[in-house]
Every structure is written in structure tokens, then in C-alpha cells.
Amino acid sequence: MYWADELAAAVSGPQVVNDSKSPSGTVHVGSLRGVVLHDAIHRALLGAGVASSFLYGVDDMDAMDSQAKLTPDAVDRYMGAPLSRVPAPEGSSAANYARHFVGEIFFRTFEPLGIKPELYWVSELYAEGRMDSYVKLALDLADRVRDIYRRVSHVERSSEWLPIQVICESCGKIGTTYATDWDGATVAYTCKPDMVSWAQGCSHEGRVSPLGGQAKLPWNLEWAAKWGLLGVTIEGCGKDLATAGGSRDRSDAIGREVFEIDPPRNVAYEFLNIGGRKMSTSKGQGVAAHTIAEVLPPEQLRFLFLRPRPNQVIDFDPEGDTIPRLFDEFDRIAAATAGREVKGELPADHERLFAYSLLGPSPDVAEAAAAFRPAFAHLALLLQIPGVDMAERMAAEKGAPLTVLETAVLTERTAAAHAWLESYAPERARLVIRHDAVPDEVRGLDDDQRGYLAALATAADSEKPGSGDAWQALIFRVATDAGLPAGRAFGALYAAFLGRANGPRAGWLLASLEPAFVMARLRAAVGVTD
């Protein structure tokens, strides 16, 4: 059974699926895995007749720790401040940085993937006082929290440390304050200049109530508090958090022992590496989500994440044949889902995998599976030939007019293929007419092939073929007359014009070129010998 369906079959009663993200920094392709997984789980639950809601929390009380998109003077002032209180970058109409980030960047990635969770803002949970009972519990039971840190993660906290982060009344930062002395109503705090390396506190000392949005729980407690408040029953997390003694263990323990709730069911998922390595912006390996989305349409991107089991590392190297192969595999699964015979093995429950790869919430699986989908590599090749009417050509290949859906698929793939040719496509996928000189590859032709080129030049000179059809017919006729197998005839043409052993339909290729150039090149190639 497909893993998400297995999970859906294992639970009972209404489910709340939750995911969250701190709204700063770049969204890597890898960070999309979580949200796609949660979406698939949510859909699997609904499909199994289980009531389910899918929540997505924006952790906008988190401190600003990434200076991306801020002006230099703003960096000093706002590093360490809650993201909900950092102004949006210049030119943005958003109310604050977090809103800007989510609105402008994150959801431009989510929505095209057909993922529409119920959004909530953590800063609002605090401001509305909904977190207050958890804040009080955490402070009342600070001893127990410290014990959990020590026992589960071997993290030693000072005996005066309190699990709360106050927003400094003087400088507005939350990442720099250290709180002590909870008296049941207020805590004392110091805004420390050297609390963290990425932000500087103002040295202010004060005493405030930690309720009503003036403070936030540290990460692990906040996570557990959200589970309790929202009744979360399923929440997966990346393996960085799921490691033994890591964040998840800590939050689970806090949930059980401090807030007295049952932690949600976990789905630990592996990362997505690029070429066997972790994604890293500094090494030029960090592929931003929106970048990869140009080359992979939503369905293929979902497919990439949903095909392996969650605990399987995905090694995605956009270079080489990876992307065309991904499309081919998707098309193969589509064909199998439509009931057509396909070569090779199929993953377990391939039709479920296919359905979840389609955009939700309830796609027409049968129509999508049956749709005509041009092979990606084929499309990329045709794109490079001038004068090809793609829609017409595809209708001809299909043998019937394209449906609305098929036209949309074609448009989407054409854009992806364009982007691919400009970015990741290997040289051999790129078609270059060798205008400058006769390619060296012509030396490898034999006398029959040279004779063929000469004969073709002569025939073309008198017949002057003006269309792809006319050229194609002529190419075949001259080959037949010369007793040369079609394959070798085409090979000679590709060598002469492209310097390669193969290529797109030669007739249309030649028809797209200057007639004078074509004639000159045919004759020039004849004269080249070893």
C-alpha cells in the first residue's frame, strides 16, 4: 500500500495535520518536501473517509536571523526582532517582513503545487492570549523543563533560566533577552549584547508580564504548545529534528510531561540532496524552490517528492538526464494508471502515487492519466528547430486535436523545456547548426554517404524543395535511388549540419535553414575526406 494510505488506514477519529515554517531565508527545494508530504497525508486521510484539517503555522514570533532582503541599516536595528515586527523590504506593501515573505515568496511556491492549508500566524496566537496557559505552565514547571533538556538532550540550563523569551521593551528584540525570576505575574529579563552571535542586545533590564504576546516560548516548548492548543494529531518533521535527543524528542517530552498532551504521530522525512551533497547556497548548490519550479512543473515536482518513501534520501541532480527522466517516469506511471501496458516494473500502488502527484484537492485522475503528454526530451529538441508549430505538431503526433488539459500540459512542458535548455540541459541536448564550418564529424562518413549528399544536392538544386514535407520526401527518395539505408542517409545529413550522429526530423530542419546555406553545405561536405 502507498505509504500515505497506510498511515491513513492506521489512524482513527478526526485528524489535524500540522506543518510550520519560520518565514525567513530562502525556501530551498528541499524544504518543500515537508509540505508536499503533509498535503499527501491530508488527502490520503480524506480519501479514506477520515475527517482531516490541514494547518500551516507561520512562526512569525521567531527572531529575524537572516538578513536577506533587508537594507543594511535595517539589519542592525532588526536582527533579533520578531519577524512579525520587522518591516517588509522596501517596495513591499506587506504589513511586515513575515507577511511579505509568506505572501510574496512562500505562497508563490505553495499555491502552484495545489497545496492550500489553513494558515495561522503564531504571533496572533500569542497576541490573542491563546498561548497564555501554556506560557504559565512552562514557567510554573520550569524545573521540569530544565530537567527534560538535561535528560533528553544533555543540554544543561542554569537553574535561574526560564523557558521564555521576552521582547525587549527598549529595543524590541526577542532573540537577545534572558529571563529569570517568574513571580506568577511577571519575569525579570536582561537584553544581553552577547546572547547570540547574529544580533546584539541593548543591555536594557526590566520586568514584564510574559503573557498576551509580550514574550514567546522557546522553540521546543512552542511546538508542543501548538500541538496542545490546536489538537494536532499528525505532524512530520525533517530528520534534522527527528534525530535521537533532538528537537522532536525534546518537544515530545515537554508535551507529555509539562503540557500533559499526547504528541502527534510523527513522520520523519529525509532531505533532498543535490548531486549527493547537501544543498548550500554558498556553494551554489542551494537550488531555490522557485528556480527548480521553472524547470519542473508542479505535478513533476510533487512526483519527485512523493515517489520515494519519506525516509528515503532524494538525490536530485538537475544536470544530465535527470529532468527528462523524471518526466518520462511520470508519463510511464500515467500510462500505467490509464491501463495502458508499460515496460518495466511499477512501484506499489502506482495509481495512488500518480493521483497524489496531481494538483488537489480532488483531481480527475482518469482524465489526467489518459492525457497525451509529449516526451520531454522530444519537446526540447523540437523547440530548437525554427518554424515548428508546436500545437499543430503535437496534434499530428497524437493523431487528434489536443484537449484543453493536453494543451495546458503542452504549454507547461514547453516552458519547462525552454528553462531546461537554458539551465541544466547537457551539451548533447542542445542543437547547434554548425554555420561556421563543416563539422569534423563529416570525416567519418563513407563514400556512399558522400555520394548521397552529392546526389541530394543535385536533386534539391533542380526541385528546390520549399517545405519540410518536400525535403523529407526528397531525402528518402534520393536515399532509395542510391540504395542507401535511410538511417545512414540521415546520419550523413546530421553530420554535415549538426556534427552529430542523429537529430530532429531532417526535412524540417533543412527547410528551416537558408536554402543557399543548405546547398553550399551539402556540396562542401562532399568534398571533405579523411
Add this chain to the structure above:
RNA sequence: GGGCCGGUAGCUCAAUGGUAGAGCAGCAGACUCUUAAUCUGCUUGUUGAGGGUUCGAGCCCCUCCCGGCUCACCA
């Protein structure tokens, strides 16, 4: 140091403990119209190493080796 994932054909990966398989690549062939398409055929293995359990191990147990990621500061 702890944790997780992996090591199976050139590459990417499959195989409820029961005859090691696919796709791609490669090679050979077919094709008067998708010539990077399509079709046919073929080749390739000390399943990382060693031990154990079993009638039987790629799979389970133990010990190693290798690769990758990750945690221990913050979120």
C-alpha cells in the same frame, strides 16, 4: 561521540525469508516518414566484508568497512 539513511548490473533503483530483476546507458538489428521517436534481440552481478540463525539470507542477528546527512549553539 550519538542518531538516521544507504552500499544490489556502467548509472538510477526494485525484489511478504523461497529461481537476483527493471528502467536508462551500451551492443546488434528493423524502419519510405515521431530517426535523440518506435520496434526486436543481446550482454552485464563474489547483492560492501566477515561471522551467526535457517532446509533456504540481498532481506533477520552480531562485528566491521565505506559514503551521505544530521544532533550536541539557535530556531
